[in-house]
Amino acid sequence: MLGVDLKIDPNAPLRVLCLGAHSDDIEIGCGGTLLKLSARYPRLAVDWIVFGASGARGDEARASAQDFLRAVESKAIRVYDFRDGFFPYAGAQIKDHFEELKRASAPDLILTHYRNDLHQDHRLLCELTWNTFRDHLILEYEIPKYDGDLGAPNFFVPLDEPTIQQKIKLLLEHFGTQRSKDWFTADTFRALLRLRGVEARAPTQFAEAFYARKIIFSRNPDSTL
Numbered sequence: 001m002l003g004v005d006l007k008i009d010p011n012a013p014l015r016v017l018c019l020g021a022h023s024d025d026i027e028i029g030c031g032g033t034l035l036k037l038s039a040r041y042p043r044l045a046v047d048w049i050v051f052g053a054s055g056a057r058g059d060e061a062r063a064s065a066q067d068f069l070r071a072v073e074s075k076a077i078r079v080y081d082f083r084d085g086f087f088p089y090a091g092a093q094i095k096d097h098f099e100e101l102k103r104a105s106a107p108d109l110i111l112t113h114y115r116n117d118l119h120q121d122h123r124l125l126c127e128l129t130w131n132t133f134r135d136h137l138i139l140e141y142e143i144p145k146y147d148g149d150l151g152a153p154n155f156f157v158p159l160d161e162p163t164i165q166q167k168i169k170l171l172l173e174h175f176g177t178q179r180s181k182d183w184f185t186a187d188t189f190r191a192l193l194r195l196r197g198v199e200a201r202a203p204t205q206f207a208e209a210f211y212a213r214k215i216i217f218s219r220n221p222d223s224t225l
């Protein structure tokens with residue numbers, strides 16, 4: 001299996017936009033990928049936006065984002081307080097934030113929720129991502145949950161053991177309000193990474209997985225495949 005590379009000069013800037021509905025979504029869905037990108041691209045610039053985290057959960061979201069992006073040169077972390085579970089009923093105000101993002105940012109890569117996620121807040125953010133960004137590389141990450149909506153992703157990022165340990169350690173450290181939830185455990189996170197590693201035949205055995213709906217192969221017509 002040939003791998004697909006971003007084909008970006010490691011010393012050139014790489015702008016990533018991460019979108020998450022709740023305080024821990026970005027970390028669970030693509031925290032390892034962000035750690036890997038930050039190790040590879042010294043000039044990584046990240047916009048990290050959490051739409052629904054207030055009070056203690058907002059504080060957790062900000063502290064966790066700071067830690068996940070510790071090695072990132074340029075970062076902007078924003079946390080809004082839209083009500084958990086009610087995003088579809090606040091769609092106009094949330095869309096206003098996307099309109100603002102469209103004017104203010106030109107990301108190379110966007111990480112967002114999965115289109116068929118069964119949480120309505122996640123689904124709305126995915127829909128607005130595709131409405132807003134019409135010529136961008138978008139990868140949709142997955143969140144395990146009670147509803148059972150895991151599917152068959154088609155884009156994999158192999159992760160090594162130190163990156164996995166760092167991802168899980170930061171998740172467990174930062175999200176004290178989630179610790180009472182029976183699913184919020186190291187073995188849940190590791191199990192999903194291991195299964196995706198099997199599907200990717202990852203040399204490290206572990207991978208994060210995404211849905212890539214559009215991948216343009218060799219966009220520059222003068223370049224070889």
Ligand SMILES: [Zn+2]
Pocket residue numbers: 021022023025119122143
């Ligand atoms: Zn969520």
